[in-house]
Amino acid sequence: MRKTKSLINNLDWPLFIGFISLIVFGLITIYSVAFNEEFPNIFSFSEKYGKQIMWIGIALFMGIMVFLIDSDIYKKYAFPIYLATLSLLVIVLFMPPINGARAWLGVGSMGIQPAEFAKISTALLLSKYVSSLNMRALSPTNVLLALLILLVPMVLILLQPDAGTFVVFTAFFFVLYREGLTFDPFLLKFVNLIPKVRFKQTWLGSHFIPILFVFVFLSIITLLFGERNIPLIPGLKLYGSVGIISTLFVLGAIATFFVQRFGLKRAKSKAQLIIILCFILGSAVSLTVEKSFGSLAQHQKDRIELFLGLKEDPNGKDYNRNRAMAAVGSGGLLGKGYKNASVSSVRTNHVPESETDFIFCPFAEEWGFIGSFSLVTVYIFIIVRILIVAERQRSQFNRIYAYSVGMFFFYHFAVNLGMNIGFAPVIGIPLPFFSYGGSSMLSFSIMVFILLKLDSQRRHVLR
Amino acid sequence: MNIENRRYVIIAFIITVGVMYIFRLFYMQVIDNSWSDRAHQISEKRREITPPRAVIFDRNQTKIVANKTYFNLMVIEDKMGLNFDTLAFAELIGWTKQEIHERFAEIVKGEGIYYNRHNNTRISNYQRIRPYPFLKELTKEEMAKIAPYLDAFPGFFEEETSMRFYPYPNGANILGYLSEVNAREVKEDKFYKPSYNIGRAGIERYYEKELRGLKGVHYVVRSALNNDVKKYEDGIYDTVAQQAPPIELGLDIKLQAYGERLMKNKKGCIVAIEPKSGEILSMVSAPSFDPNLLVGRKNVSKHYPQLLKNEDKPLYPRPTQAEYPPGSIFKLVQSLVGLQEGVIEPNTSFACNKSLVGCHNHPAPSSIERAVQYSCNPYFYYAVKRIIQQGKKNSVFKDAAIGLTLWDKYMHSFGFGEKLQSDLTGLRSGIIPNTEFYDHWYGKHKWAFSTIRSIAIGQGEVKMTPLHMANLAVIMANKGWYYDPHFAKKIGENPLTSFKKHQTMVEEKYFEPVISGMWRVVNEDAGTAGRAQIEGLDVCGKTGTVQNPHGKDHSVFIAFAPRENPQIAIAVIVENAGFGGTWAAPIASLMIENYLMKDCKHPEKEIRVLEANLLEP
Structure with missing residues (x-):
């Protein structure tokens, strides 16, 4: 009795309400998209909305189970759980492929994707390992071991192949960055080889991860909006690097204005320098990527374009991305109204996978900018809230795990929405708690309920 | 940090x-x-619904142009599935398996190829998910044999279309036909899309805009498979297709059918006009064909080349485009001009001097009446000489030029030498030679009446279409005026008023003696067209025999009846049939009798005409 009461008192309600609202809006959207006039009842289990309700029920049940289990076992059994999911990842490679990937375990529609659960087990083991390290005296071996924990499941997932989940695993690099576990030890080894140099840390090594991600992001945007494709700003017909550089210039000018107007006096010149450096670096990256892409051989270009979803498929149809963007863009300010999605409903089927990976399309089409603004806000709120929850943990294990969950959310959100608005290549990963699908619903629920459970017991943990 | x-x-x-x-x-x-x-662009489609074309009635409210429902057998290849039984399907439609594969190849080929400049690839425009017509223009009966079994062949379904249907196998040259629009027409008029039909000849062409109606537009939300999912915005922007109101013609389809029957195995034409209104009652172009032969793509591609190749040229609209020298019927006009100019009097007499111009044996032409009755060539030589050479100049050449210019004005007031205004396209003007014409030919002031005398009796350079000839009969009947000869009477409930009345330069009083002559032609023993006589009807007519340098002379006859308050004016031309009184006159009289008396009192006359085969072997 006391235990239940403490759970209710200690549960992070903002986060819980955030998740519930995502689930509800997801269900409402699935009901609209997959609506079948013959089975108008939302509880029709033959239809996707009925099935989603079933999955929500199962997910809640799993959540209660998670709450009932003592949270200590996650740390205690992190390694066995990790090994178990690894073996599942190996077994799945011998299953018959569905849609060209050996990703599913089980029969028919009731299958599960081990890769989804590998995210949780990897997060647990990484948390356990990193929290055991002495952060003040990191050795390259520590970094290598941490990377090994990530790379084994990543390689197995790539063999399926499941590019989406593979990309999501790179979210762990942000976690490592937060914990100070970066490539700095390697870089220092080289830097300190120079005579009379004795650095404790390098700026590039410490911030290698975020810098790398900005580079990757800029490169992808440059190629996605490259020439003979969609212009970055349609009215201005700015393509590729020219578009990026002019956008960066405008952003830089705005940032400069704010720094000069509101910045602290002593920080002004430093901030200005950083802005200029960012602009030059960004432009350089964008130009380099474009030039080097241009100098590639045709078959290499083809491969990259295929990955980015830029290549026309043999049927001569348009890109998924183009269709998805048309659906999102046609929503306008207020949207077309509930159940009025004309481009992305399953009945018209212009946007494939519009109830799973492209579910943002019908949502944005029906609810317009008001809806998409709200949804982005809710996601950003949830992600930031998870990071705030993470930071208030006393145990490093809890914090690392919470960071992993937060970054997964961020990745799924950023990539999934990004492909709907043309900012990311078409990689099939679902929108958490929103997309139709059992595996994603279950794995995210378990992941989140473990987080909520750990958080509710944060005071029990002694420093 | x-x-x-x-x-x-x-x-x-x-x-x-x-x-x-x-x-x-x-x-x-x-x-x-x-x-x-x-x-x-992706999700909506503007679907245009074309209404059936307007129907057409004749003067007795008989439907002569209607629409009939046909079916296309459509196919969506993607829906056919893997277990499609091609052999059974071939059996159902009575084809071989090979023919079915060939038809698919033909459809794919017909769609063309899209060339993508960017990546240098060629992709067929054919899409497996789109519907294409597999069999076109099936009749209800043909479809009924296939439809019940279509369930077994997924991907195939029927689609309704509307096509022209002509209840009477007559009047093909008047009604015209439809065929697919060409690229220029699609570009010029937004109404048309490729594969639409447009009127190609006759009434269907002239009244295209009145017949085609108002298109309806439906906006629909379509799926990626190009199926309609629902109406866009519940159809608030949709409009209904409107069929145009029916057109009523002055044509009498029964008379037309009778005329075509009479002209069987003959070449030539009949044009009959109601004098007081200018409405064309019948316009036979022989040989004729059934207008249903040119309905639909299948029929057109089968029959059109056959009709085009036929040596007797059934597609050639003789009544409006064939130009014949008018022959002796032209003497009526010459008499009128002479009287109006005062160069002859009704009682003027000339000797039948066969040394001037050939003539047949007949009593002396003691007056205009008699001259017309006997069709005396020398008489009109003298008369026309007086018109042309009025002695206004000393030089016979200059005098002739003045005279011909005057005569030319008269001719144009009769509508000769110019295109008559009508609701038909492709009318010819015929030829009335003027001073320029002869100056060009002989040199300025180097010709006189003696040079051009053959125009006096309607031979030589003068040429007219049968429509002009019928119009001459109208002018005779009306004593000096005519309406533009035309077909359409009413569009919907609105009578057409755009057709003008024309006055000739000859006053009414001068017509009486000439008409008397025409009456004598038919009703007196010494007349040239005794065969045109009808008991109880005062038929007035004039024969003509047109010299034909390529073969036997053409037989011509124009007439109107009754003499008082005329109801019908008619021109008949039978090619290579010799003297005008022999074939043209009896055919004209049978037509008049059919129209005015609604029966035939001289079956032997009818049988003689029906049995005659005047086609050159």
Whole structure:
């Protein structure tokens, strides 16, 4: 009795309400998209909305189970759980492929994707390992071991192949960055080889991860909006690097204005320098990527374009991305109204996978900018809230795990929405708690309920 | 930087992405319209619904042009599935398996190839998910044999279309036909899309805009498979297709059918006009054909080349385009001009001097009446000489030029030498030679009446279409005026008033003696057209025999009846049939009798005409 009461008192309600609202809006959207006039009842289990309700029920049940289990076992059994999911990842490679990937375990529609659960087990083991390290005296071996924990499941997932989940695993690099576990030890080894140099840390090594991600992001945007494709700003017909550089210039000018107007006096010149450096670096990256892409051989270009979803498929149809963007863009300010999605409903089927990976399309089409603004806000709120929850943990294990969950959310959100608005290549990963699908619903629920459970017991943990 | 502060780097990174996404979404959804346009392009389709063409009635409210429902057997290859039984399907439609494969190849080929400049590839426009007509223009009966079994062949379904149907196998030269629009027509008029039909000849062509109706437009939301999902915005922008109101013609389809029957195995034409209104009652072009032969793509491609190759030229609209010298019927006009000019009197007499111009044996032409009755060639030589050479100049050449210019004006007032205004296309003007014509030929002031005398009796350079000849009969009947000869009477409930009345330069009083002559032609023993006589009807007529340098002379006859308050004016030309009184006159009289008496009192006359085969072997 006391235990239940403490759970209710200690549960992070903002986060819980955030998740519930995502689930509800997801269900409402699935009901609209997959609506079948013959089975108008939302509880029709033959239809996707009925099935989603079933999955929500199962997910809640799993959540209660998670709450009932003592949270200590996650740390205690992190390694066995990790090994178990690894073996599942190996077994799945011998299953018959569905849609060209050996990703599913089980029969028919009731299958599960081990890769989804590998995210949780990897997060647990990484948390356990990193929290055991002495952060003040990191050795390259520590970094290598941490990377090994990530790379084994990543390689197995790539063999399926499941590019989406593979990309999501790179979210762990942000976690490592937060914990100070970066490539700095390697870089220092080289830097300190120079005579009379004795650095404790390098700026590039410490911030290698975020810098790398900005580079990757800029490169992808440059190629996605490259020439003979969609212009970055349609009215201005700015393509590729020219578009990026002019956008960066405008952003830089705005940032400069704010720094000069509101910045602290002593920080002004430093901030200005950083802005200029960012602009030059960004432009350089964008130009380099474009030039080097241009100098590639045709078959290499083809491969990259295929990955980015830029290549026309043999049927001569348009890109998924183009269709998805048309659906999102046609929503306008207020949207077309509930159940009025004309481009992305399953009945018209212009946007494939519009109830799973492209579910943002019908949502944005029906609810317009008001809806998409709200949804982005809710996601950003949830992600930031998870990071705030993470930071208030006393145990490093809890914090690392919470960071992993937060970054997964961020990745799924950023990539999934990004492909709907043309900012990311078409990689099939679902929108958490929103997309139709059992595996994603279950794995995210378990992941989140473990987080909520750990958080509710944060005071029990002694420093 | 302190490691604890890295949390801010990450949070800043996340919030930056969120803000960027919001800006991007705001831009895409609110500011930039191009995505919305793209969405319309992808998901909506403007479907145009073409109404059936307007129907056409004749003067007795008999439907002569209607529409009939036909079916296309459509196919969507993608829906055929893997277990499609091609052999059974071939059996159902009575084809071989090979023919079915060939038909598919033909459809794919017909769609053409799209060349993508960017990546240098060629892709067929054919799409497996789109419906294409597999069999076109099946009749209800043909479809009924196939339809019950279509369930066994997924991907095949029927689609209704409407095509022309002509209840009477007559009047093909008047009604015209439809065929597919060409690229220029699609470009010029937004109404048409490729594969639409357009009127190609006759009434169907002239009244195309009145017949085609108002298109309806439906906006639908379509799926990626190009199926209609629902109406766009519940159909508030949709309009209904409207069939145009029916057109009523002055044509009498029974008379037309009778005329075509009479002209069987003959070449030539009949044009009959109601004198007081200018409405064309019948316009036979022989040989004729059934207008149903040119309905639909299948029929056109089968029959059109056959009709085109036929040596007797059934597609040639003789009544409006064939130009014949008018022959002796022209003497009526010459008499009128002479009387009006005062160069002859009704009682003027000339000797039948056969040394001037050949003539047949007949009593002396003691007056205009008699001259017309006997069709005396020398008489009109003298008469026309007086018209042309009025002695206004000393030089016979200059005098002739003045005279011919005057005569030319008279001719144009009769509508000769110019295109008559009508609701038909492709009318010919015929030829009335004027001074320029002869100056060009002989040199200025180097010709006189003696040079051009053959025009006096309607031979030589003078040429007229049968419509002109019928119009001459109208002018005779009306004593000096005519309406533009035309077909359409009413569009819907509105009578057409655009047809003008024309006055000739000859006063009414001068017509009486000439008409008396015409009466004598038919009703007196010494007349040239005794065969045109009808008991109880005062038929007035004039024969003509047109010299034909290529073969036997053409037989010509014009007439009107009754003499008082004329109801019908008619011209008949039978090619290579010799003297006008022999074949043209009896055919004209049978037509008049059929129209005015509704029966035939001289079956032996009818049988003689029906049995005659005047086609050159």
